[in-house]
Amino acid sequence: MTVAGIEYYTIDELMAVCMARTIKDGDTIFNGVAVPLPFTAIMLAFKTHAPNAVFWGGLLAGLNPDPPFLPPTSGDSVMLHGANPVLHLHQIFDLAMRGELDRIFFSGAQIDKFGNLNNTLIGSEDNIKIKLPGGAGSSHIGCFAGNFTIWSVRHEARISKKGDKVYTLVDSVDFITTLGHRTNMMTRDEMNLSGGGPDRVITNLGTFDFDPETKVMRLKTLHPGVSVEDIKANTGFEPVVDNRVSETPxxxxxxxxIIRKLDPMETRKSGFSKEALEKKYDF
Amino acid sequence: MGIHSSREKLCSLTEAVSRIENGSIVAVGGNLSAREPMAIIREMIRQGKRDMHSIGGAHGVDIDLLCAGGVLKKVQNSYVGFEADFGLAPNYRRMVQEKKVIPLDTDCVAVLVQLRASVFGLPFMPMKLVSGTDILKLHPEYVTMSCPYTGEKVTLVPAVRPDWAIIHAHKSDPRGNVKLYPPYFADLLAVEASKNSIISVEEIVSEEEMNEIGATIPYYEVTAVVELPYGAHPTSCYPDYTYDRVHLSEYVSLGNRGEEVFKNEYLGKFVYGVKDHEEYLELVGGEKRLGELKKWNESDETWQRLLKEEVSAG
Structure with missing residues (x-):
């Protein structure tokens, strides 16, 4: 791959690389809905350090696709290009239930300190303020996938119409669509779930893992130009910060x-703020 | 499935849809932006179907339009939206927030296991343990038990036997042997699990031709077949045509302008304003526009251009 003309990188590219690095060679990987950035990351891993990954390209269930571009909707048949065989949808989920799905990528309209994700509703079940689309397969796959990588392109604090600060990374989600490491009542281990839950969180500001004792999100790396104070100002809870924080490689x-060739339509940039996309980072 | 042994399945759209009773559980075929039975859905709205309950995985404009048209009372899908493409489903979202539609959000895995229980003729199926999510609060019928053999905790989900599966496919012969090209999504399972099914197809072919190409869905699972070229529009039906992103962008933008605007400018025009599917196809641009959607395979550049198109502002 020629690198002529590659003078800078942008936040979507940095995030795709961070997400790709959570994939090991030989992992079985699936991603279903609303997935431009995960598709980019998975295809990048496939073409770099994880050529033996086993990848189902979305709900089309085509195995190991080699698409000429990535689509804006994951139901598009471009994800069948080069894929063989095309399986039945339930075969992916059956494999996950057998404990053979190593990793999947989930985002959330709300993400809390334990890695619980909300994609169902804002408000409460009796008083739904915003109906979100739903979690697709994340509710159950989150219980039995080996691990999952959480990602968010909106790690930020916004001011609501009422003047309140609104976060994507919240202290507690309004509704648990996908279980992270624990509810208020019980831990994942106490529930005897077979899957390991979220192990990494990749956002537009930095990357996290989880504190082994408290299971609270722990800052691991800061993206260029981001400070610990920026993280705290844009997070609705107190993340664990210790002396091992470094800059994101x-x-x-x-x-x-490879990313720019994979995704000429730049679907990977969807959802980011305009300001975030405008920043150009030197190598 | 029910056994539909008749070898004469061809039917008009009006006649086929008239058989669906109000209050039915309906499994809608296709997925997200792909191969959804939109012509059948528009006819269901025209016929004033009511109080229906959808069951399925990740969907988009199909479920949103069924909500807007007053057909659905309960939505038991795992996802209803337009992904990163256009975001939230405008009518579904509004009607849930106004308590006009009951959201029974579920999970892709649960739906597939529940349909398979129906296929196996069982009242329920165990699945790998799920726990800790609020989805379970919406579904008190999903229960945990210990396996009598190993003691492992498992989750039980009841069978779902839809009254109707509605699917758009590629080809059928007159007896209802249906050819579906990949991706299949969960369509074969939906038809097998349902009591009845209506399949719209791009083209009716002879029994000889179907014997040559091989059927994907056996005729005895099929209640009625309707020939409706472009019957998935505005969703895609690869390899025939891609999705009509111009039409969908207009759809979402009208939906986001509220109930009245959507009713007058979308439903009034594209659903109630046409008497049949042929008139609809003319209204959305006829062969000129529809022919454009077939050009996706001319080159990767053309394909990408079609996936970027939007309705022009103003």
Missing amino acids: PPTREEVA
């Missing part, structure tokens, strides 16, 4: 070249 020029 930059992508290589080759990784960025």
